[in-house]
Amino acid sequence: MDWNLLISQLVNSIQLGLLLFLLASGLTLIFGIMDFINLSHGSFYMMGAYFCGSIVAATGSFFAGIIVGLVGVFFLGALVEWLIARRLYKENHLDHVLVTFGLILVFDALVHIIWGPSGLSIPLPDFLNGQIQLGSLVFPIYRLVIISGGLAVAGILYLLISRTRLGMLIRAGASNRDMVESLGININRLFLFVFALGAAMAGFAGMLIAPITEATIGMGNDIIIIAFVVVIVGGIGSIKGAFYVALMIGFIDTMSRSYLDDFLELLASTAAAETAAPAISAMLVYVLMAAVLAFKPTGLFPPTAGNR
Amino acid sequence: MAKPSGTRSVKVYLGMLFLLGIAPLLFQWTNQPFLLDLLSRGLIIGIAALSLNLILGYGGMISLGHVAYLGIGAYCVGIPAYYDIYDGWIHLSLAVVTCALFALITGAVSLRTKGVYFIMITMAFSQMIYFIFLSLEEYGADDGLVIYARSEFPVWINMEGAISMYYWIFGLLILTLFFIHRLVRSRFGRVIIGSKYNDLRMQSLGFNTYGYRLTCYVISAVICGLAGVLLGNFTSFISPEMMSWTRSGELIFMVIIGGTGSLFGPLFGALSFLFLEEALSLITIYWHLIFGGLLIALVLFGKGGIDAWLSKLDK
Numbered sequence: 343m344d345w346n347l348l349i350s351q352l353v354n355s356i357q358l359g360l361l362l363f364l365l366a367s368g369l370t371l372i373f374g375i376m377d378f379i380n381l382s383h384g385s386f387y388m389m390g391a392y393f394c395g396s397i398v399a400a401t402g403s404f405f406a407g408i409i410v411g412l413v414g415v416f417f418l419g420a421l422v423e424w425l426i427a428r429r430l431y432k433e434n435h436l437d438h439v440l441v442t443f444g445l446i447l448v449f450d451a452l453v454h455i456i457w458g459p460s461g462l463s464i465p466l467p468d469f470l471n472g473q474i475q476l477g478s479l480v481f482p483i484y485r486l487v488i489i490s491g492g493l494a495v496a497g498i499l500y501l502l503i504s505r506t507r508l509g510m511l512i513r514a515g516a517s518n519r520d521m522v523e524s525l526g527i528n529i530n531r532l533f534l535f536v537f538a539l540g541a542a543m544a545g546f547a548g549m550l551i552a553p554i555t556e557a558t559i560g561m562g563n564d565i566i567i568i569a570f571v572v573v574i575v576g577g578i579g580s581i582k583g584a585f586y587v588a589l590m591i592g593f594i595d596t597m598s599r600s601y602l603d604d605f606l607e608l609l610a611s612t613a614a615a616e617t618a619a620p621a622i623s624a625m626l627v628y629v630l631m632a633a634v635l636a637f638k639p640t641g642l643f644p645p646t647a648g649n650r
Numbered sequence: 651m652a653k654p655s656g657t658r659s660v661k662v663y664l665g666m667l668f669l670l671g672i673a674p675l676l677f678q679w680t681n682q683p684f685l686l687d688l689l690s691r692g693l694i695i696g697i698a699a700l701s702l703n704l705i706l707g708y709g710g711m712i713s714l715g716h717v718a719y720l721g722i723g724a725y726c727v728g729i730p731a732y733y734d735i736y737d738g739w740i741h742l743s744l745a746v747v748t749c750a751l752f753a754l755i756t757g758a759v760s761l762r763t764k765g766v767y768f769i770m771i772t773m774a775f776s777q778m779i780y781f782i783f784l785s786l787e788e789y790g791a792d793d794g795l796v797i798y799a800r801s802e803f804p805v806w807i808n809m810e811g812a813i814s815m816y817y818w819i820f821g822l823l824i825l826t827l828f829f830i831h832r833l834v835r836s837r838f839g840r841v842i843i844g845s846k847y848n849d850l851r852m853q854s855l856g857f858n859t860y861g862y863r864l865t866c867y868v869i870s871a872v873i874c875g876l877a878g879v880l881l882g883n884f885t886s887f888i889s890p891e892m893m894s895w896t897r898s899g900e901l902i903f904m905v906i907i908g909g910t911g912s913l914f915g916p917l918f919g920a921l922s923f924l925f926l927e928e929a930l931s932l933i934t935i936y937w938h939l940i941f942g943g944l945l946i947a948l949v950l951f952g953k954g955g956i957d958a959w960l961s962k963l964d965k
Contacts, residue, residue, distance in 0.1 A: 373766060377766075379766055379769065379770075381899070426946065429950060430949070430950075433949075435712060435765060435766060435769060436706075436712050436906075437949045439712065439714060439769060439899070439902065440902065440903065440906055440945055440948070440949045441945070441946050441949045441950070443896075443899040443902070443903065443942075443945065444941075444942040444943070444944070444945030444946040445942065445946065446896070446899075446942070447938040447939070447941050447942030447945070448938075448939055448942035448943060448946070449942075450938060451936050451939035451942065452939065454935075454936060454938075455936055455939070563894075563896060567773060567774060567777045567895060570770045570773065570774065571770075573770070574767060574770050574771065578766060578767075617786075617787070617788060620785035620786075620787075621782045621786055624778070624781035624782055624784070624785045625778050625781070625782060628774050628775060628777070628778035629778075631771070631774055632756075632759045632771075632775075635759055635762065635763060635767070635771065636759055636762070639762055639767070640767075
């Protein structure tokens with residue numbers, strides 16, 4: 343067994359898990375609090391990457407790119423909420439699906455118009471580009487940056503939701519919208535903030551991954567589906583569920599891609615294992631979802647009081 | 651909900667079917683093979699939209715993964731053809747069995763859930779099929795699969811040539827329309843429509859709505875799979891891309907612009923979508939922008955779809 347490979351795959355799986363968490367936590371809040379299906383959440387992921395890339399190209403500073411990008415996506419999210427989403431919270435889910443699908447088309451086309459059809463690569467500053475040596479193990483520094491960035495946001499989000507007055511209002515809004523409103527809280531402003539916050543977190547995930555993969559049109563459209571799986575398996579509205587399930591799915595997905603063929607070789611011929619392994623590992627996440635829903639239709643961590 | 655159609659809109663529908671029936675002759679006479687091509691594709695997608703409308707419009711089951719069945723149907727032509735099996739009856743029965751099985755299994759899980767969960771689960775299952783075909787190197791993976799010859803049928807109903815292909819599509823369209831027309835007016839259809847509006851009430855009337863809805867879901871999947879068989883034959887090239895979830899979004903879009911829960915609406919929707927796509931992409935490469943804007947405007951400002959405008963003829 344190659345321990346170095348195993349550990350670097352573990353690092354990869356945590357990285358994927360945290361990116362998924364950044365996407366899924368916003369989705370699950372918007373789902374849980376406003377009961378709004380946002381298919382275009384992946385567009386914020388893409389816009390984050392493009393905003394950041396443009397600023398990096400203009401200023402040469404990666405951190406300026408992150409900061410300005412975050413602010414940009416936050417306001418973009420607020421704009422979408424203010425112009426479109428808030429009119430539809432009381433409408434049915436089909437309307438949500440249609441409008442946010444329309445938004446995906448619009449965002450993809452706008453990126454095409456502004457940045458052109460080819461991808462936008464984001465150069466990393468030198469001190470993030472190197473590798474770090476721990477014993478016999480070598481890690482790219484940037485992967486560790488992604489992981490610490492993801493963990494930091496998860497921590498801040500936890501403190502925000504559980505320790506601040508704003509977080510208390512968010513939790514209260516999720517369990518009884520009308521009651522919060524009748525206590526004199528401006529619920530529209532709260533929703534606006536939650537939506538923009540979710541957008542900013544998705545954008546942050548996009549910025550983190552873009553230096554590795556580069557920013558491309560439609561980059562959010564595939565990962566958003568896995569984020570939806572995370573939200574559903576974790577329980578809609580549950581940040582805690584989103585966190586655990588994101589890490590779990592990141593682990594399952596990464597590990598099955600690298601080790602499933604070795605495992606299958608124990609059971610079948612090499613050729614059969616090599617054919618079947620990619621197909622099975624592509625299915626695993628969804629099979630897991632189906633299995634969870636068959637036993638717990640509301641997910642693993644349904645948001646009851648104190649479980650959020 | 652389908653209102654009883656007045657005589658004037660029935661005339662419009664019948665006139666349209668008549669036009670569709672003679673369209674190949676008109677196109678041949680005016681020498682427009684491209685239009686025949688476009689119309690054939692439009693009708694195939696139209697059948698898929700009709701099948702989606704059966705669960706979405708009548709049953710209130712918002713599936714965001716319906717193109718999976720279109721893809722499965724197409725691969726039920728492509729994979730046997732890869733092994734030099736061209737018998738059309740084999741392709742058709744394979745598609746029916748595979749789609750019914752997959753719909754039965756995934757439907758049984760999905761229909762236990764409601765609302766948002768159902769939307770997301772159908773989407774995730776279709777994404778699963780998409781990734782499976784994407785990872786099957788043997789069948790071309792993301793490069794897709796070329797189908798070198800069309801399904802073989804007895805000579806008097808063969809698919810060779812653009813016009814006989816068209817009449818296959820037209821035939822399935824008529825069958826589908828007739829079938830759905832009869833189905834939604836049957837006792838079965840009443841239960842499906844009833845459970846869309848008040849599932850609990852239907853259950854307390856003694857109906858096992860879960861079973862009814864699952865059956866409806868499977869029927870819809872099989873119809874869509876048959877459309878997929880035609881699509882595979884028609885395009886002679888299939889790839890996982892045709893199953894990407896955004897395609898399901900487009901299919902829902904077609905049902906909505908046509909009008910949900912009306913018999914002909916989704917067909918109008920599919921045809922307008924494809925013609926609009928062709929026309930707009932001639933004008934600008936950014937036609938997605940117009941499409942997206944249209945979609946948003948439609949939801950925010952307009953309701954009912956094309957069929958609702960047509961029914962105004964009866965007022």
